[in-house]
Amino acid sequence: xxxxxxxxxxxxxxxxxxxxxxxxxxxxxxxxxxxxxxxxxxxxxxxxxxxxxxxxxxxxxxxxxxxxxxxxxxxxxxxxxxxxxxxxxxxxxxxxxxxxxxxxxxxxxxxxxxxxxxxxxxxxxxxxxxxxxxxxxxxxxxxxxxxxxxxxxxxxxxxxxxxxxxxxxxxxxxxxxxxxxxxxxxxxxxxxxxxxxxxxxxxxxxxxxxxxxx
Amino acid sequence: xxxxxxxxxxxxxxxxxxxxxxxxxxxxxxxxxxxxxxxxxxxxxxxxxxxxxxxxxxxxxxxxxxxxxxxxxxxxxxxxxxxxxxxxxxxxxxxxxxxxxxxxxxxxxxxxxxxxxxxxxxxxxxxxxxxxxxxxxxxxxxxxxxxxxxxxxxxxxxxxxxxxxxxxxxxxxxxxxxxxxxxxxxxxxxxxxxxxxxxxxxxxxxxxxxxxxxxxxxxxxxxxxxxxxxxxxxxxxxxxxxxxxxxxxxxxxxxxxxxxxxxxxxxxxxxxxxxxxxxxxxxxxxxx
Numbered sequence: 001x002x003x004x005x006x007x008x009x010x011x012x013x014x015x016x017x018x019x020x021x022x023x024x025x026x027x028x029x030x031x032x033x034x035x036x037x038x039x040x041x042x043x044x045x046x047x048x049x050x051x052x053x054x055x056x057x058x059x060x061x062x063x064x065x066x067x068x069x070x071x072x073x074x075x076x077x078x079x080x081x082x083x084x085x086x087x088x089x090x091x092x093x094x095x096x097x098x099x100x101x102x103x104x105x106x107x108x109x110x111x112x113x114x115x116x117x118x119x120x121x122x123x124x125x126x127x128x129x130x131x132x133x134x135x136x137x138x139x140x141x142x143x144x145x146x147x148x149x150x151x152x153x154x155x156x157x158x159x160x161x162x163x164x165x166x167x168x169x170x171x172x173x174x175x176x177x178x179x180x181x182x183x184x185x186x187x188x189x190x191x192x193x194x195x196x197x198x199x200x201x202x203x204x205x206x207x208x209x210x211x212x213x214x
Numbered sequence: 215x216x217x218x219x220x221x222x223x224x225x226x227x228x229x230x231x232x233x234x235x236x237x238x239x240x241x242x243x244x245x246x247x248x249x250x251x252x253x254x255x256x257x258x259x260x261x262x263x264x265x266x267x268x269x270x271x272x273x274x275x276x277x278x279x280x281x282x283x284x285x286x287x288x289x290x291x292x293x294x295x296x297x298x299x300x301x302x303x304x305x306x307x308x309x310x311x312x313x314x315x316x317x318x319x320x321x322x323x324x325x326x327x328x329x330x331x332x333x334x335x336x337x338x339x340x341x342x343x344x345x346x347x348x349x350x351x352x353x354x355x356x357x358x359x360x361x362x363x364x365x366x367x368x369x370x371x372x373x374x375x376x377x378x379x380x381x382x383x384x385x386x387x388x389x390x391x392x393x394x395x396x397x398x399x400x401x402x403x404x405x406x407x408x409x410x411x412x413x414x415x416x417x418x419x420x421x422x423x424x425x426x427x428x429x430x431x432x433x434x435x436x437x438x439x440x441x442x443x444x445x446x447x448x449x450x451x452x453x454x455x456x457x458x459x460x461x462x463x464x465x466x467x468x469x470x471x472x473x474x475x476x477x478x479x480x481x482x483x484x485x486x487x488x489x490x491x492x493x494x495x496x497x498x499x500x501x502x
Contacts (some may be wrong), residue, residue, distance in 0.1 A: 060387055
């Protein structure tokens, strides 16, 4: 197995210790951080995301992999920045007002950080005003919103409308997610994106981010 | 036959979306009682207390972590009062839902902390007069074990448990119905089953798997009335009373002993389900 394959396998198995060791050794051997990330770590997350989508692995495996990925990113981030690689972008995240459920939202936050986004996590029970304030203060123009309950999901539309009325509201790309949502609902309430699981959400966030770049 | 949904019924009765439904046990017990009465009138033999989110961790999110004892005891007591007005035997199931946090090693919540929270809630439910502890909507066997140990630490009420197999036929943590039955029977539950999820069709597949693995332990099925969809500003569940009645009959034929409803079910659903399973004998529904 090549070094990169070993790294990929380490991510898939959620073997944080080995992943960190391999990353350090590769750096010492003179490998560049970008290659370690793109050829070693990211393929692992992608493969695991596919397995998750097919129901072959579940939340424990995904959490373990995300933790390994984040440990590796802790090491790589300063080196990536030093070599002029810009962070992927900032994302504001939160569970909507009235909803206290955050297992899914936290998973997406972890995966986004692993993918190289800077995440501003507002937690649960987040109002439109709190979302707007965080977007304003951070300069982020990507927002992820989660709801688990049918009652709180029904408030997402009003929250999006309020955000759109902010001075920068039309620029914001809004992703929505949560168990009772679907693509149609997301379109109806004026969201820019929807994904049915956490790894797919990261893909959609990347697309939204890419589309925002001049 | 059990009962159906509580939360959505309370919303119709004025519960603010986002507020803790358990608050009403203390502050508007009549609203809670009228939901119980609607299910009792429909013919439910088991009614479930309005205490699903009544553990310390969840109530703390509503700044009510210090109300655990009061609200759970009141929730049990109001169900007990509603049942007392009936001229037949009614079983009060004390609802115990998940903490909402992931346990170690996947998440950060320590097993003992979860167990203590469950023990505190179960003690209050027992004090209020429930007949059984119903641990519901679980995804993680470790959390189930914490809840069962918590219940056992404060009393000797029977413990029932249901888990939610909503992710490719498994729980979101990856546990299959067969594994779940096996483990919870080993933990010593008096009845095991499945609730919530993706509607009656998928639930029947889960029921078949559990029947094959249950080693004689009575099984519980409480399905959602299908998957919700939005029409205008209304949330509509696709399975009406007729579909749920057919579902109840199928579960009964499979040998499920305790059948009820979850999200989106109403007294009308429960009434139809009871009607459809009347006269089932032998391995069929335990209607009482």
